[in-house]
Amino acid sequence: MKKIMKVNNKYEVEWKDTFSQNGWWDKEDLFKEAERCDYYIKSVGYYVGEQSGYIIIASSLSTLSDDRPYGYIKFIPKGAVKTTKYISK
DSSP: OOOOOOTTOEEEEEEEOOOOOOSOOOHHHHHHHHHHOOOEEEEEEEEEEEETTEEEEEEEEOSSOSSSOEEEEEEEEGGGEEEEEEEEO
């Protein structure tokens, strides 16, 4: 069952990070590196919504402004999300 996230509630979102490497690699070494670099990030913020395949969270929520209340925004690709956990209202 899909969790329904509510706007302006605080959540922890665990998502698979992207990474890059420089230099020249063969296919076998790249696949080994991909197995080793299985990194997950935990971000905490206020749920803003979903748009164009992203979950949008804000680290700050202002009570001073109704038209621009969100600060320090993260756009997390929905396909990279492992878990979401409700924290508070």
